[in-house]
Amino acid sequence: MMIPGVDGFIYPNEGELQWSLLIVLYPYITGLVAGAFILASLERVFKVDAVRPTYRLALLTALAFLLVAPLPLQLHLGHPERSIEMYLTPHSSSAMAMFGFVYLWYLMAVLLLEIWLEFRADIVRMAQTTSGWKRLVYKALTLGSMNVSPAARRIDDKVGFAVTVIGIPSAFLLHGYVGFIFGSVKANPWWSTPLMPVVFLFSAMASGIAGVMLLYMVSMKAKKMTIDMPCVDTIAKYLFYTFVIDFSLEMLDLVHRTYEAGESFRSLDFMVHTRLWVSQVIVQICLCTLVPLALLALTQLFPFKAAVRRAMYFVSSLLVMVGIFAMRWNVVIGGQLFSKSFLGYTSFKLEFAAREGLFTAIGLMILPFVIFVVLVKLLPPWPEPEATVGVGHARP
Amino acid sequence: MELSRRDLFAAGGKLLILASVGATLEQITGAAPPSDAYNLADHWWGMLVDIDKCIGCGNCVRACSKENQVPAGYFRTWVERYQVGEDQQPHVDSPNGDIDGFPADTRGDVKSFFVPKLCNHCAESPCVQVCPVGATFVSPDGVVLVDKNYCLGCRYCIQACPYGCRYLHPETHTADKCTLCYHRITQGLTTACCEACPTGARQLVDFKNPKDPVHEYLRHNKVQVLKPYMATGAKVYYHDLDGSVR
Amino acid sequence: MRQFLRDSGHLIRPAIVLIVGLAAFLLIRTALIPKAFGKYGHYDAAALDRIRQHPVSYAGQDTCVMCHDDQAKARASGKHAHVACEACHGPQAAHANADDPSAHKPALPDVANLCRRCHEKDAAKPQGFPQVVTAEHSGGALCTECHQPHNPHL
Numbered sequence: 151m152m153i154p155g156v157d158g159f160i161y162p163n164e165g166e167l168q169w170s171l172l173i174v175l176y177p178y179i180t181g182l183v184a185g186a187f188i189l190a191s192l193e194r195v196f197k198v199d200a201v202r203p204t205y206r207l208a209l210l211t212a213l214a215f216l217l218v219a220p221l222p223l224q225l226h227l228g229h230p231e232r233s234i235e236m237y238l239t240p241h242s243s244s245a246m247a248m249f250g251f252v253y254l255w256y257l258m259a260v261l262l263l264e265i266w267l268e269f270r271a272d273i274v275r276m277a278q279t280t281s282g283w284k285r286l287v288y289k290a291l292t293l294g295s296m297n298v299s300p301a302a303r304r305i306d307d308k309v310g311f312a313v314t315v316i317g318i319p320s321a322f323l324l325h326g327y328v329g330f331i332f333g334s335v336k337a338n339p340w341w342s343t344p345l346m347p348v349v350f351l352f353s354a355m356a357s358g359i360a361g362v363m364l365l366y367m368v369s370m371k372a373k374k375m376t377i378d379m380p381c382v383d384t385i386a387k388y389l390f391y392t393f394v395i396d397f398s399l400e401m402l403d404l405v406h407r408t409y410e411a412g413e414s415f416r417s418l419d420f421m422v423h424t425r426l427w428v429s430q431v432i433v434q435i436c437l438c439t440l441v442p443l444a445l446l447a448l449t450q451l452f453p454f455k456a457a458v459r460r461a462m463y464f465v466s467s468l469l470v471m472v473g474i475f476a477m478r479w480n481v482v483i484g485g486q487l488f489s490k491s492f493l494g495y496t497s498f499k500l501e502f503a504a505r506e507g508l509f510t511a512i513g514l515m516i517l518p519f520v521i522f523v524v525l526v527k528l529l530p531p532w533p534e535p536e537a538t539v540g541v542g543h544a545r546p
Numbered sequence: 547m548e549l550s551r552r553d554l555f556a557a558g559g560k561l562l563i564l565a566s567v568g569a570t571l572e573q574i575t576g577a578a579p580p581s582d583a584y585n586l587a588d589h590w591w592g593m594l595v596d597i598d599k600c601i602g603c604g605n606c607v608r609a610c611s612k613e614n615q616v617p618a619g620y621f622r623t624w625v626e627r628y629q630v631g632e633d634q635q636p637h638v639d640s641p642n643g644d645i646d647g648f649p650a651d652t653r654g655d656v657k658s659f660f661v662p663k664l665c666n667h668c669a670e671s672p673c674v675q676v677c678p679v680g681a682t683f684v685s686p687d688g689v690v691l692v693d694k695n696y697c698l699g700c701r702y703c704i705q706a707c708p709y710g711c712r713y714l715h716p717e718t719h720t721a722d723k724c725t726l727c728y729h730r731i732t733q734g735l736t737t738a739c740c741e742a743c744p745t746g747a748r749q750l751v752d753f754k755n756p757k758d759p760v761h762e763y764l765r766h767n768k769v770q771v772l773k774p775y776m777a778t779g780a781k782v783y784y785h786d787l788d789g790s791v792r
Numbered sequence: 793m794r795q796f797l798r799d800s801g802h803l804i805r806p807a808i809v810l811i812v813g814l815a816a817f818l819l820i821r822t823a824l825i826p827k828a829f830g831k832y833g834h835y836d837a838a839a840l841d842r843i844r845q846h847p848v849s850y851a852g853q854d855t856c857v858m859c860h861d862d863q864a865k866a867r868a869s870g871k872h873a874h875v876a877c878e879a880c881h882g883p884q885a886a887h888a889n890a891d892d893p894s895a896h897k898p899a900l901p902d903v904a905n906l907c908r909r910c911h912e913k914d915a916a917k918p919q920g921f922p923q924v925v926t927a928e929h930s931g932g933a934l935c936t937e938c939h940q941p942h943n944p945h946l
Contacts, residue, residue, distance in 0.1 A: 586840075598918055599918065600918075601910055601914075601921055602917065603909045609850060609878075612883050613848070613883065614846075628916070629916070648916070650912050650913065650914050651914060651916070652913055652914065652915050652925070654915050658915045659916050659918075680829070680833075683835035683839075686832050691839065691840070693842075695836070695842065696835075725843060728840075728846075729843060729844050729845065729846035730848060733848075735848065735852045736852065738849070741852055741876050741878060741879070742850070742879045743876075744874070744875040744910055
């Protein structure tokens with residue numbers, strides 16, 4: 151009896167995939183959050199001054215994506231109205247139960263707090279200089295305090311530093327636990343590896359850094375401002391290092407798997423050579439890993455003119471962002487295409503206008519950029535030319 | 547003899563007093579509770595499947611489907627047919643889970659047999675471990691159940707089950723699977739699949755019942771569980787399970 | 793010291809927001825968690841009772857033989873002794889529990905297909921199990937023309 155889309159033998163309940171496009175999207179989005187935040191922390195904590203122009207931008211990027219992050223999960227649930235149960239009765243043995251708390255912690259105690267501390271001076275200034283409903287918004291954002299004296303700002307700076315320091319492991323946790331959700335499923339050999347959280351994390355950092363790079367370059371062009379070359383040179387350097395580590399980890403997993411050739415190897419190998427050939431080998435590895443690594447390596451080894459470097463960074467960042475999405479796809483979808491009997495395969499049917507369909511996914515990917523534009527209008531990511539008090543950090 | 551109303555009342559009153567005293571005495575002395583009382587702590591459920599006896603008729607699949615209103619295309623239990631060559635590489639099929647039986651195959655050149663499958667009601671269940679809210683659980687009497695009023699439909703448990711016995715119910719949008727006919731076994735009946743099995747290939751067992759034949763059986767018969775390396779504490783024991791079974 | 797408090801006073805505000813939020817959450821929590829949650833483990837114990845309420849469809853052969861003594865006796869002495877009534881007759885709890893069982897009279901099994909399911913020859917069936925190639929066995933005649941279903945051995 152032939153079932154369409156099924157080859158070989160699968161357990162009777164394995165025909166339909168449980169986690170589809172939205173669950174590919176969710177780790178991608180939280181990855182961008184984690185990556186953008188790590189880039190911001192490079193400047194704040196590790197004193198890499200060159201990337202200072204992107205500090206505020208990275209924070210706002212992280213927030214825009216973080217606000218959208220729960221949406222793919224809600225849309226995927228059979229009962230989204232019961233999702234509050236994760237806060238009421240979290241099951242301590244389940245990595246997924248951590249999500250609610252890690253998310254809230256990261257949103258409230260790290261990102262929003264850091265953004266508030268960073269932008270306070272501007273918020274107070276706007277509360278005093280704007281009118282109408284805008285004034286109300288800014289007044290609310292001040293949380294009632296108008297104290298932006300240099301001494302107060304120095305304290306803000308110290309607390310902000312502490313928040314960023316706490317924020318780095320928090321960002322690791324926010325995205326690392328997603329890797330653990332997959333990596334700890336012993337029933338699924340495509341997912342089950344201790345490397346999974348680390349791979350997820352480094353690929354997240356790569357995608358986040360690439361994302362900020364792209365947003366910075368596009369925003370500067372849109373505002374007709376010059377791109378700070380030392381800034382993008384430094385970002386590209388960190389992108390290169392992060393991506394090299396990510397690629398090495400993924401290759402380690404592949405080599406290890408191929409060498410040991412355990413029970414599932416033949417089934418998974420066949421799957422990569424057939425159903426995942428385009429998405430994994432062509433797109434993820436060749437086009438979106440080897441090409442950007444080559445481009446970035448070239449920029450590290452040879453001096454190119456600024457315009458050429460900008461083009462190479464732009465292309466590399468774009469390819470990295472596509473590649474990391476492909477990686478999430480190959481992990482999530484790939485992990486469900488083969489039967490746990492190792493004797494057959496099923497197929498993924500991509501829907502278009504359904505709740506978990508392509509149109510929803512596209513909408514969810516556009517939404518953070520819309521939120522980003524609103525945030526940038528609300529909180530200036532670059533010092534205004536005439537600004538004097540409290541712009542950037544309260545440092546001389 | 548004529549009974550006056552007075553005599554009637556007197557007799558009735560005496561009866562009433564006797565009955566009340568009797569009932570009170572029963573309460574005080576702790577006489578046996580009514581026969582339908584089910585004590586969770588007295589039971590630890592599992593199942594015994596004898597491969598040598600399974601004829602692949604699919605009675606179990608149909609009975610389960612009717613007893614539990616299992617939606618079409620999803621399976622709380624199913625039967626697989628194995629055809630194993632000398633290289634021990636199996637060819638397996640399970641047309642619609644065996645709900646309509648198998649197309650007859652009289653080829654005699656390979657080793658072939660049927661394997662009924664169901665939820666293994668694992669004592670250390672990986673599906674229970676990953677549930678984020680506590681909607682699926684191992685009951686005190688050893689049955690892995692889903693609280694469909696609480697399940698979010700996140701599908702993590704379906705991913706975590708090594709045996710493929712879970713699915714998302716298309717109407718309730720909650721995770722669903724074999725309940726070991728909990729509503730039946732807690733009132734002294736056997737599961738629907740065991741009731742319908744004509745050869746006794748499937749047998750419900752209660753490990754805590756000293757009179758259950760499983761104790762004697764396990765002393766004399768070799769048994770296996772599916773995927774033992776997963777260390778899930780599976781409680782469905784198979785007799786004469788071939789090494790090629792996945 | 794006073795100066796320090798004045799300069800850092802604004803930090804109390806986000807702290808207040810967090811504390812108020814936490815308090816509200818803790819209040820809501822007690823109202824929403826199911827009452828019997830945690831009684832036996834990390835789940836709602838009331839679910840056990842809910843699951844037990846599911847209606848029964850198969851009565852079980854012990855119920856059938858309470859009335860159908862003759863068929864039970866015929867079966868007990870034959871090869872189908874261990875085949876439950878409902879294995880062939882389907883779920884009969886509605887029939888058994890009805891006030892008037894004859895109003896829920898079960899349909900006679902479809903002999904043409906029923907017997908074949910078990911007894912059609914198949915290489916995967918155990919060797920000793922009675923199985924025939926039905927097309928060659930009866931020449932098209934229904935199984936019940938020769939075999940009495942409750943005691944089928946000839």
